[in-house]
Amino acid sequence: MRAFLIFTVFLAAASAEHCYKEIEKACDPTSNKADSTPINCNAKYGAIDGVQSALQKYVNDHIERSFEYLLMSTHYANYEKSREGFEKLFRGFSDSKWNTAIDLIKYITKRGGQMRFPEIDSEISSNEDYEMYELQSLAKSLDIEKTLAVEAHNIHGLAARRRNEFHDPEISSFIEEKFVHKQADDIRALSGHVADLTKLLDGRDSSLSLYLFDEYLQKL
Amino acid sequence: MKSVVLATVFLTCVVFASAQLQCAQKKPNIPTDWIDMASPCVKKMRGQIQEELKASMQYLAMGAYFSRDTVNRPGFAKMFFQSASEERDHAIKLISYLLMRGELTRDISHMIKKNLVVPKTEWATGVEALKDALNLEATVTKKIRDVIKTCEDPKDSSNFNDYHLVDYLTGDFLEEQYHGQKEIASKISNLDKLMDKHGALGEFLFDKKISGGE
Incomplete structure (x- = not known):
């Protein structure tokens, strides 16, 4: 038992000085260059x-979502739909997903990881449709944001386990700071839009409601 | 009795009306004579959107590689991440152009492949990555020229020479391609010369230089 304890202590000390030991060996003129390249100095x-x-999956999900939002915003910018507010809303989401993906890649490499x-080269699955009615697209967006938020919770959960x-704690704090609060804001704003538009469309003529709601989105 | 029946019918209508939201709207009746792009040209333009996004993903992978802790080339990483976003912006510019000309009113759900596979994710040196970048730009330039050719002479019944788009692609896109290519070529030249005798030091210094945006 005592021997085991000593061994454990020795292991802990060794892992704390991995890089130094390797460098010592690499600098030793008598050691062979091929087997003394430091691998733990990261x-x-x-x-x-x-x-x-x-985290890698989270980056890829953000890239996919940024393309989906780009298609949604494109749809509202065509002359038949002509909804500048919706175009702007979804374009904003597309840009922010893209920039977040880049920031996350930088973060993974900051912690010594790789992206x-x-x-697999997969097309957007054939049943996916990004040409939706206004209310549908808000609902879709709310679902997307919630999925991403839950994924952030899961990563936080992984990093917060007491094993x-x-x-x-550095990863869980990063997730809290950069993701969860902003996600809560976005989700709340979207659910508010859905609530408003659901009420507005519950009438005989929705065309004026949609026009005014789109103008409201343009000014946000 | 009659009034009760009427009231019931009326109530049912109200219930029905309130259960069903008016999500759909009538399709507007807009003249279409102004929409004059030839379909082979539109098809090429749609394809080019995908090409720009592919290039963007390749640059993203380059940025990711040079950010690695053991590679540690923040200057290269910054440059490649910037290029990735620029390529994405090109895709968005092409989309905006097509929208301006009355296109993309339908069938856009499959216009972008979601998971674009990145062919290469590791580079032995900065020079190697710059050479790949230059080749990538040359491929994109060639593809833009293809779009221009098709849009100038679509070889269909319309025989529509798209002067405006051809001018836009030439003056805006090709202009940027040729300037960008020269810039990458000069970088390769400088770095490659340094690498000859001062490999590690050369790349280190060059990286610090470009991370300052020079």
Whole structure:
């Protein structure tokens, strides 16, 4: 038992000085260059290995969503739909998903991780339709935002577990700061839009309601 | 009795009306003579949107690679992330142009492939990545020229020479392509010369130089 304890202490000390030991060996003129390249002098610590694949998927989901929002905004910009407010709303979401994807890639590499892009070439599945009525598109957007928010919660949950290979307060704090609060704001704003427009469309003629609601969205 | 029946009918109508939201609207009746783009040209333009996004994803992968802790080339990473967003902006410009000409009123749900596969994700040196970038730009330039050719002479019954689009692609897109290509070529030239005798130091210094936006 005592031997085991000593061994554990020794291991902990060794892992804390991995890089230094490797560099010492690499600088030693008698050691062979091929087997003394340092491999542990990286930015990795904490639980990045345990959370990395969830973060990579989160990047890819943001890229996909940014393309979906681009299609939705394109639809509202055609001359038949001509809804500048809806165009602006969805274009804003498309831009922010894209920029978030880039920021997340930078974050993964900041923590010593790597980005992995999707390896299968899949088209938007054939039943997906981005040419929707106004209220439908708001509903769709609300669902998208909630899915992304729950995914952020899951990553936070991974990094907040009290097990060494997962516990990483830096990651959970990053997720809180950059994602969850903004997501709550977006979700609340969208649910408000859906509530308003649902009431407005509950009448005999929706055309004026939609026109005015679109103007309202333009000014946001 | 009659009034009760009438009242019931009326009430049912009200209930029906309030259950059904008026989400759909009547399709507007707009003359279409102004929509004059030839369909082979529109098809090429739609394809070009995808090409620009593909290039954007390739640049994104380059940015991701040079951000890695053990690669540590923040200047290169910054440049490639910027290029990725620029390529995305080009795609959006093409979309806006088509919308301005009355196109993209239907069948847009499949215009963009969601998961664009990135062919390459690692580069041995900065020079290698810059060379790939230059080749990528040359491919995009060639594809824009193809679009121009088709839009100048669509070879269909309309025989419609799209002067305005051809001018836009030439003056705006090709202009940017040729300037951008020269810039990358000069970077390759400078870095490649440094790499000859001072590989590691050359790339280190060059990276710091471009991270300052020079």
